[in-house]
Amino acid sequence: MNENVIQSIVEEVVSQFSKQPPAEKGIPLAVSxxxxxxxxxxxxxxxxxxxxxxxxxxxxxxxxxxxxxxxxxxxxxxxxxxxxxxxxxxxxxxxxxxxxxxxxxxxxxxxxxxxxxxxxxxxxxxxxxxxxxxxxxxxxxQAHVHMSPADAAAFHVSDGEYVRITVESGRALSFENVLIRVSPDYRLEMHLDTDEANAGFIATGATGKLIKYAGLA
Structure with a gap:
């Protein structure tokens, strides 16, 4: 396989990743x-x-x-x-x-x-x-997710909404009633405290999956 073909494949993979729904890319986690x-x-x-x-x-x-x-x-x-x-x-x-x-x-x-x-x-x-x-x-x-209005639109959530965040870490966990906080000044990130992080062997830089509760559009 020549170099041009390899480069073309790499560019296509990057392009497809950038088109993934935000929920598949995950929510960055930070331990506070x-x-x-x-x-x-x-x-x-x-x-x-x-x-x-x-x-x-x-x-x-x-x-x-x-x-x-x-x-x-x-x-x-x-x-x-x-x-x-x-x-x-x-x-x-x-x-x-x-x-x-x-x-x-x-x-x-x-x-x-x-x-x-x-x-x-x-x-x-x-x-x-x-x-x-x-x-x-x-x-x-309370565990919460900071996000911009653009992120909120992409995840189909609104300020003040509560969601579930699942984390596949050393010990898989599901965080319930995680608050969504939306502002133009925010960067996408979920904040959890040290007890929550230690329970799941979670370190800053891990990612979680956002799941909306049933019945909410």
């Missing part, structure tokens, strides 16, 4: 470890007046980054050090942990979508310049 989002006010309470976060790594979602700064979070049973702060600063402070983390803290955070902190668990956050006690703000983040 415990972390903290801080409001401007709380950032300054913990690190000092006028303090600015120091980006060390861009995250997959555009404009977001892991900061050099870390804090300690504490509850009645104990504390967890070196909790990464993510930037930029937000309107509200929110701490996301796994169920395992919550047991160590002695707290009972609810399973919530990010940003829904009303009535959630209290938590103490300790920084190098001070500490704050939040009446609410500690949650276990």
């Amino acid at each position: 470890a415990r972390h903290c989002h801080l409001s401007r006010r709380d950032l300054e309470a913990l690190f000092g007046s006028g303090y600015e976060l120091t980006p060390i790594k861009a995250l997959s979602q555009p404009g977001q980054f892991a900061a050099q700064e870390t804090v300690m979070i504490a509850g009645p049973r104990g504390g967890i050090e070196n909790v990464r702060v993510l930037g930029p600063a937000r309107n509200l402070t929110q701490v996301e942990v796994s169920k395992t983390d919550s047991i160590k803290l002695g707290l009972q955070p609810p399973l919530r979508k990010s940003g829904d902190i009303k009535g959630s668990s209290p938590v103490t956050i300790i920084g190098p310049k001070g500490s704050i006690y939040l009446q609410e703000g500690l949650i276990i983040a």
Whole structure:
């Protein structure tokens, strides 16, 4: 087989892959470890007046980054050090942990979508310049998929919809009631916490298959 024929075959394979339905290409998965989002006010309470976060790594979602700064979070049973702060600063402070983390803290955070902190668990956050006690703000983040409007159209889903994501990993799992979050600012990716990832031997970079629930167009 000559070189031109081989090149033609390779180009055809690439072309056919690009035409695959999105569901067959899969949803990229990312494991989200415990972390903290801080409001401007709380950032300054913990690190000092006028303090600015120091980006060390861009995250997959555009404009977001892991900061050099870390804090300690504490509850009645104990504390967890070196909790990464993510930037930029937000309107509200929110701490996301796994169920395992919550047991160590002695707290009972609810399973919530990010940003829904009303009535959630209290938590103490300790920084190098001070500490704050939040009446609410500690949650276990619900597994969710970020996607752009174009991705949503391709997968035939809408913002706020719940779907099933199946993962063929070291231990095959099916994640139920995974929330779809759609925004022009989002990049296609499912976020799950460390407990969920460890249960399925899942690492960032794996992929899952999106399945719509029966009866939903």
